[in-house]
Amino acid sequence: MSDFQPTTDPGLLLMISLAAGPKHGHAMLLDVERFAGVRLGPGTLYGALSRLEASGQVEPLPAEGRRRPYRLTGAGKAALEQRLGNLQRAVATGIARVSA
């Protein structure tokens, strides 16, 4: 795995993970590790998740046994698109400058 990590912001990583569909905590943790190479700790994951829920960007679904899945809300999807757009512009600018 490359040393490069696109971002270590746990909130953003969780939103990207949930953009693919609802997931419970352990599935999010594995997914984030797979696509970003970042191993989130359980405390970090639930800390970020609780803040995202408080801000209305994710919402819990009914529990499946002992696990509770979460999904991105409409507001969360809009916020994610905006953040990724900002990142994309920053990356494009960076690439253009180092290539000049």
Add this chain to the structure above:
Amino acid sequence: MTRLITRLYPRAWRERYGAELSDLIDETGMTPRVAIDVARDAAREWTSQARLGLAGGGSMVIGPAWRHPQLWAAIAFIVLAPTALFVLLSILAYQLGAAWLVDLMDPVTRWMQSVRIVDLILVASPGIALLIAAAPLLRLEVHKRESGREAVLGVRLKAANVIIGLLALLIGTLLVGHILAESVLQVGG
């Protein structure tokens, strides 16, 4: 161990996410790194809760003390009891002249003067007992006003805590007064 570490979080957070977090820790395994991660996030939640309270509209209490005032009063009493007994016996022996007590108190007093830590504990315990008794009675509220933030210290009355708090204050005052009087006499003499 997992259930224990989730107790580091504020109660409201723990009630909402504690079980899910415990399950995730069970799945990932408890390692020192996980323990540090959870402790760090719990500290962040406490900080966040305190900041919300200070930002306005919130109130802060010492949770366990607020929920169990009688238990805290009992702990305060246990902390205060040895000093209270010592002060009571000293007054009876040396102030009211109960001669039969002087023989009992003299060796105790000499021993305490030779072991400084006992002396220190004796003097400090009324202050500690006062804090323990008073903690369940206090609530800090922060309100947003047009003129700025306003902090209001609320006090509720619980008989056992008030009585033990006042007793601790009285004994502490007597001890400090006694120490000051002895110091003045020594300087004067």
